[in-house]
Amino acid sequence: MSVRRGRTTDVRRIGGLSRIDAAHRDIPEIVRYPQRLTQPEFYKAAYPLMLLSRRMEDRIMELFQKGYVKGTVTTSAGNEATAVGMAMPLRPGLDVVSFLHRDFASHLLLGATPHQLFCQYMANAESPTHGREGNAHHGDAGSRRFPMISHLGRMTSLVMGGVWAARQAGEQAFGLAVIGDGGSSTGEIHESLNLASVRKVPVLYLIQNNHYSFSTPTDLQYNCQHLSDRARGYGIPGRTIDGTDAWEVYTSVCDALDVMQASQLPAVLECMTYRLHGHAAYDKGEYVPAERLQEWRQRDPLLLARQKVLELCGMSDESLTALEKAVEEEVRSAVTSSMAAKRPNPASNRMAVFAETSLPTVKPYHATRVKNGEAVGRALDYILENDPRAFLMGLDIGVYGSAFKTCKGLIERHGSQRVLDMPICESAQVGFALGASQTGARPILEFQFADFSTEACTQLGLNAGTWFFRSGRPAPLLLRLPCGGGLTMGAFHSGEFEGLWSRFPGLKLLYPATAQETFEALVAGFHDPNPCMVFEHKLLYWSKGGPIDFDGNLESIWRPRRYNEGSDITLVAFGAMVHEALAIAADSPRSIEVWNPFVLQPMDLGPILESVCKTGRLLVVQESGALQGLGNHIIASVCREAMHALKCPPLLISSPDLPVPFAPELESYCRPNRHRIEAAVDRMVREG
Numbered sequence: 165m166s167v168r169r170g171r172t173t174d175v176r177r178i179g180g181l182s183r184i185d186a187a188h189r190d191i192p193e194i195v196r197y198p199q200r201l202t203q204p205e206f207y208k209a210a211y212p213l214m215l216l217s218r219r220m221e222d223r224i225m226e227l228f229q230k231g232y233v234k235g236t237v238t239t240s241a242g243n244e245a246t247a248v249g250m251a252m253p254l255r256p257g258l259d260v261v262s263f264l265h266r267d268f269a270s271h272l273l274l275g276a277t278p279h280q281l282f283c284q285y286m287a288n289a290e291s292p293t294h295g296r297e298g299n300a301h302h303g304d305a306g307s308r309r310f311p312m313i314s315h316l317g318r319m320t321s322l323v324m325g326g327v328w329a330a331r332q333a334g335e336q337a338f339g340l341a342v343i344g345d346g347g348s349s350t351g352e353i354h355e356s357l358n359l360a361s362v363r364k365v366p367v368l369y370l371i372q373n374n375h376y377s378f379s380t381p382t383d384l385q386y387n388c389q390h391l392s393d394r395a396r397g398y399g400i401p402g403r404t405i406d407g408t409d410a411w412e413v414y415t416s417v418c419d420a421l422d423v424m425q426a427s428q429l430p431a432v433l434e435c436m437t438y439r440l441h442g443h444a445a446y447d448k449g450e451y452v453p454a455e456r457l458q459e460w461r462q463r464d465p466l467l468l469a470r471q472k473v474l475e476l477c478g479m480s481d482e483s484l485t486a487l488e489k490a491v492e493e494e495v496r497s498a499v500t501s502s503m504a505a506k507r508p509n510p511a512s513n514r515m516a517v518f519a520e521t522s523l524p525t526v527k528p529y530h531a532t533r534v535k536n537g538e539a540v541g542r543a544l545d546y547i548l549e550n551d552p553r554a555f556l557m558g559l560d561i562g563v564y565g566s567a568f569k570t571c572k573g574l575i576e577r578h579g580s581q582r583v584l585d586m587p588i589c590e591s592a593q594v595g596f597a598l599g600a601s602q603t604g605a606r607p608i609l610e611f612q613f614a615d616f617s618t619e620a621c622t623q624l625g626l627n628a629g630t631w632f633f634r635s636g637r638p639a640p641l642l643l644r645l646p647c648g649g650g651l652t653m654g655a656f657h658s659g660e661f662e663g664l665w666s667r668f669p670g671l672k673l674l675y676p677a678t679a680q681e682t683f684e685a686l687v688a689g690f691h692d693p694n695p696c697m698v699f700e701h702k703l704l705y706w707s708k709g710g711p712i713d714f715d716g717n718l719e720s721i722w723r724p725r726r727y728n729e730g731s732d733i734t735l736v737a738f739g740a741m742v743h744e745a746l747a748i749a750a751d752s753p754r755s756i757e758v759w760n761p762f763v764l765q766p767m768d769l770g771p772i773l774e775s776v777c778k779t780g781r782l783l784v785v786q787e788s789g790a791l792q793g794l795g796n797h798i799i800a801s802v803c804r805e806a807m808h809a810l811k812c813p814p815l816l817i818s819s820p821d822l823p824v825p826f827a828p829e830l831e832s833y834c835r836p837n838r839h840r841i842e843a844a845v846d847r848m849v850r851e852g
């Protein structure tokens with residue numbers, strides 16, 4: 165991969181806070197790793213930020229109670245020392261981070277302004293997410309501060325992928341992936357820590373252990389002594405520290421970065437913190453024993469930091485009071501400016517799920533005759549050859565060449581840094597790929613079988629699919645799904661899943677049936693700036709073949725495919741069913757026009773509608789069950805748009821809505837076959 169230098173955002177002062185800077189000219193410039201602040205310098209910078217965070221969140225809570233802020237408001241009160249200490253050493257625009265719902269101050273430290281944050285909570289037109297997401301779900305993906313999603317644990321994999329790709333490109337980036345004691349129980353945390361350790365990605369997994377996950381105390385969450393003890397199981401270092409002591413957090417994070425720089429391994433840092441309120445605005449936290457809360461209040465990190473400023477920084481009471489007034493003023497001014505911002509306007513708010521880009525013209529490619537499976541390998545080789553940002557990841561895709569041998573020889577040709585064998589962790593893999601797509605790489609991920617893509621429903625459907633909508637940044641991922649039945653592999657290795665994935669906004673879906681289409685789908689999906697899923701019917705890998713004649717025009721790929729002209733009936737088929745349809749069309753006395761929608765999402769039905777208007781009949785054949793596939797969607801659309809042209813009711817031939825049965829007799833009984841399709845064509849043409 166090419167070597168790039170990291171971009172750093174200039175955030176030397178505390179969030180560019182003019183009033184605070186003006187009131188307190190000796191606040192030090194915040195030097196970042198590998199430089200370190202002295203303890204007095206640190207507290208001079210840390211305290212006003214901690215105070216700003218506390219006061220801003222107090223105001224957000226008030227605004228929530230008055231109805232200006234919607235959703236769920238969680239606050240950092242008790243967590244500010246950790247939030248500031250962990251973010252202070254990091255380099256905005258270079259290091260990759262994802263913060264949580266108690267890390268308000270961390271955002272301020274890495275570039276967010278008070279105005280932006282108030283706007284975010286008020287969901288107005290000037291919010292960083294343009295009101296498309298709320299509360300703590302914000303960031304700046306362009307400067308590598310990835311916006312969190314609700315689903316705890318998932319963001320840690322993105323940080324890992326982002327750091328991996330940045331390092332591949334020659335940048336000395338680190339990652340900071342934050343998780344709570346509750347979130348530490350998720351499966352993704354295990355997947356992500358394990359993968360980061362195996363792939364040697366220097367991410368600091370920082371656990372904020374505030375003793376509760378909503379109302380659940382930690383003795384119902386885990387049974388080890390310290391959560392950091394788990395690090396040993398991943399072969400990496402782990403420590404537990406006092407998270408109410410901002411200096412301890414800061415120095416421990418700097419130390420961890422030093423260790424990671426030397427070892428290139430991730431590390432775990434558990435910060436023991438407190439939660440001074442209930443879980444969120446609606447929760448009074450009555451389940452926390454009163455004496456415990458009292459004890460915590462005495463260790464309020466804000467008071468501890470203030471004390472340190474007085475003790476260490478040689479600051480008079482007077483100048484400290486002036487600084488505190490400047491903080492209040494900063495808050496007041498940001499509330500005023502954000503209250504004045506307009507409400508989002510549905511007419512002008514571009515609520516689009518897909519990023520748009522002008523597609524380049526790429527190198528042409530020709531092959532006289534290859535099997536569909538070989539077309540996959542040819543396309544991947546072509547992509548790796550022509551784009552140094554591209555890399556492949558998946559299970560057994562390296563030396564073994566992938567389960568269906570579609571990646572055979574690629575590791576030999578392109579090396580193990582571009583063809584990555586992965587541990588079994590589909591969710592973390594997708595998170596890794598999404599993160600890598602944000603720091604300059606172009607990931608291509610193979611699910612060993614389409615069936616295993618369900619493991620990544622959240623990462624792909626909710627995180628990658630909504631990425632552009634939320635962050636305004638493209639998420640160029642290519643995902644390959646060997647799918648479909650007919651190979652006697654049973655319910656867990658035979659599904660297509662195109663219907664399931666079509667239900668998630670923001671994903672593009674392609675379903676090729678020929679070698680040409682397979683090559684085109686992969687190349688088009690790769691160059692598209694959105695997550696693209698290519699369904700590859702396994703049965704066709706060896707059974708079908710043909711020439712590849714690609715002229716380099718990416719734009720023209722995104723269209724439905726017609727294979728022949730016909731006047732009696734329009735036959736729409738998906739995947740392996742395309743070939744059943746073509747065989748019937750070749751033999752039948754009827755004039756059958758066969759179509760493959762090819763681009764299933766976003767589907768362009770125009771040409772198919774035209775065909776139905778011509779023939780007056782529509783038969784759709786899909787291998788998936790009626791409820792699982794997209795056939796009924798096509799039929800409904802045609803009925804809506806072209807009812808007048810229909811000579812008879814449209815028909816769907818599908819498998820029954822069952823798991824794919826194992827025994828060959830049962831499976832072939834369920835799959836649509838030539839006989840059923842022929843009979844339907846005959847009946848429709850005769851009767852309609």
Ligand SMILES: Cc1ncc(C[n+]2csc(CCOP(=O)(O)OP(=O)(O)O)c2C)c(N)n1
Pocket residue numbers: 266314315316343344345346347348350372374376377378443
């Ligand atoms: C996977 C998932 N399940 C449930 C939730 C709902 N939820 C939001 S915050 C929270 C508690 C999180 O506790 P912890 O990780 O300890 O963080 P804390 O709120 O204490 O900072 C829960 C259950 C969620 N966000 N994600």
Ligand SMILES: [Mg+2]
Pocket residue numbers: 344345346372373374375376377378
């Ligand atoms: Mg917690």
